[in-house]
Amino acid sequence: EAGVTQFPSHSVIEKGQTVTLRCDPISGHDNLYWYRRVMGKEIKFLLHFVKESKQDESGMPNNRFLAERTGGTYSTLKVQPAELEDSGVYFCASRPSGGAKSTDTQYFGPGTRLTVL
Amino acid sequence: GNSVTQMEGPVTLSEEAFLTINCTYTATGYPSLFWYVQYPGEGLQLLLKATKADDKGSNKGFEATYRKETTSFHLEKGSVQVSDSAVYFCALRKYNFNKFYFGSGTKLNVKP
Numbered sequence: 259e260a261g262v263t264q265f266p267s268h269s270v271i272e273k274g275q276t277v278t279l280r281c282d283p284i285s286g287h288d289n290l291y292w293y294r295r296v297m298g299k300e301i302k303f304l305l306h307f308v309k310e311s312k313q314d315e316s317g318m319p320n321n322r323f324l325a326e327r328t329g330g331t332y333s334t335l336k337v338q339p340a341e342l343e344d345s346g347v348y349f350c351a352s353r354p355s356g357g358a359k360s361t362d363t364q365y366f367g368p369g370t371r372l373t374v375l
Numbered sequence: 376g377n378s379v380t381q382m383e384g385p386v387t388l389s390e391e392a393f394l395t396i397n398c399t400y401t402a403t404g405y406p407s408l409f410w411y412v413q414y415p416g417e418g419l420q421l422l423l424k425a426t427k428a429d430d431k432g433s434n435k436g437f438e439a440t441y442r443k444e445t446t447s448f449h450l451e452k453g454s455v456q457v458s459d460s461a462v463y464f465c466a467l468r469k470y471n472f473n474k475f476y477f478g479s480g481t482k483l484n485v486k487p
Binding site: 261262289291293298299300303313314317349363364367368369 | 379411416417418419420421424464466473474475476477478479480
């Protein structure tokens with residue numbers, strides 16, 4: 259079974275440019291999450307999709323960030339325009355629906371390292 | 376609010392040394408607790424978890440016990456290997472609240 263994949267693995271852009279990150283969850287996983295780790299600090303939640311619907315977007319920092327999951331499969335996270343403080347590692351995770359508390363693990367992708375110059 | 380605090384790194388040990396990485400949490404109710412590991416160049420992998428008080432999670436020689444009285448979930452390993460060099464993240468998740476709350480990560484360097 260293929261794991262969560264993310265593209266690109268690394269992106270370097272200039273302040274003011276636009277960048278789009280992509281996440282492909284594990285096939286069949288309805289739940290998809292975005293997180294980011296900035297400057298070696300804690301990994302923070304950004305948002306959660308259930309299929310194509312945004313279940314919780316309380317962690318999105320501002321309106322420069324737009325996440326989509328059309329069709330309930332892969333997801334994109336667009337940053338427009340990018341600022342210096344957006345630099346960090348963006349992680350995607352997925353999880354199937356249902357299941358008991360003891361089995362509901364999120365499976366993480368390798369992350370996209372974003373550098374804004 | 377919900378938060379996780381873990382010891383700052385880096386932690387540098389010699390091979391076969393005993394490892395402890397401290398993790399304490401703040402949360403209402405009964406969260407599930409996790410340790411994730413990120414090896415160089417790879418993504419986060421679940422290392423172990425515990426879903427209720429006094430549960431012990433274990434995997435690959437690592438152990439952590441869910442201590443509600445001290446709100447802790449310290450990671451231990453009796454004898455580390457060079458291959459254990461990685462960044463370790465402690466995390467909590469409240470049931471029915473899907474998002475994880477992570478600590479800042481602790482980098483472990485194991486020297487031969």
